[in-house]
Amino acid sequence: MPYVERDASGVIVGLFGEPRPGAEEWLESDSQEFFDFLRRVQGEGSSETLERLAHSDQALIRVVEDLVDTLISRDLLHFTDLPDAAQAKLLERRSLRRSVNALTLFESDDQKLI
Numbered sequence: 001m002p003y004v005e006r007d008a009s010g011v012i013v014g015l016f017g018e019p020r021p022g023a024e025e026w027l028e029s030d031s032q033e034f035f036d037f038l039r040r041v042q043g044e045g046s047s048e049t050l051e052r053l054a055h056s057d058q059a060l061i062r063v064v065e066d067l068v069d070t071l072i073s074r075d076l077l078h079f080t081d082l083p084d085a086a087q088a089k090l091l092e093r094r095s096l097r098r099s100v101n102a103l104t105l106f107e108s109d110d111q112k113l114i
Helices: 032-042 044-073 084-113
Strands: 003-006 012-016
Touching (some): 012 032
Antiparallel strands (some): 003 012
16 A cells, blocks of 8 residues: 655655655555564554554455455346456455365364374
């Protein structure tokens, strides 16, 4: 989400919602550099809050995925109505979730055999 301004050594010194001179570089808001900058600016006491926020983001992503799936299954939304980038991300997450589920089932089967 933020555009970043860096000092001469490449360290982030500012975040902006829109590009501006010296801050044209886009940085994903879930990047480690983003969290490192926020910790540095806000102090160490906020690192727990940032971690909770990141965990909350992950849970919300799952809610959004389930919501999209529900809307598609009820024919209220067509998958192809979504932007190409959103389609690609959803397909990638579905594939990853299937892989994780398959591994979980495999581990469960192994535990029963032992």
